[in-house]
Amino acid sequence: MEGLAETHGNGILQLCTTHFDHIDKKIIGMLQENAWTPIKEIAKEVYLSSPAVSARISRLEKEGILKGFHAQVNYEAFGYGIKAFINLSVEPYQKKEFYPFIQSVPNVIECNCVTGDYSMLIEVAYQSTVELDHFINVLQRFGHTKTLIVFSTSVEHRDIAF
DSSP states (O other), X not given: OEEEEEEOTTSOEEEEEEOOOHHHHHHHHHHHHOTTOXXXXXXXXXXXXXXXXXXXXXXXXXXXXXXXXXXXXXXXXXTOOEEEEEEEOOOGGGHHHHHHHHHTOTTEEEEEEOSSSOSEEEEEEESOHHHHHHHHHHHTTSSOEEEEEOSOOSXXXXXXXX
């Protein structure tokens, strides 16, 4: 049995439990490695029929275990060679305005609400430092920023092994 946190309409965070077994874990692992793995190949690996594997994948999606299937894109190939992390101080009363704003910025890869001296950690990709500087200037209407520009990445985004 594994646990997941789920927020309901009332804003209360509850721990949900869902059952998945070693076969589900094997399916998840294969899909993490290659989301395009054919159902037939997965079925062969887990010793189930293709319809049974499809049903398990559908259940895992419905339960929120599998949240999507994505292509990993090399941003530099499109000229987005400037990757940065921006720490931002946002006051609680500003979040109602901040969240829609940050979701509308296409260069934002990820935005996390965090603990510590800053309340937000924002990952962005831009084609130039001039564009990044402009974004930071706009962002500062919400609070103080601290920016870290990435020189290199020693560990790319990866999934957690089961």
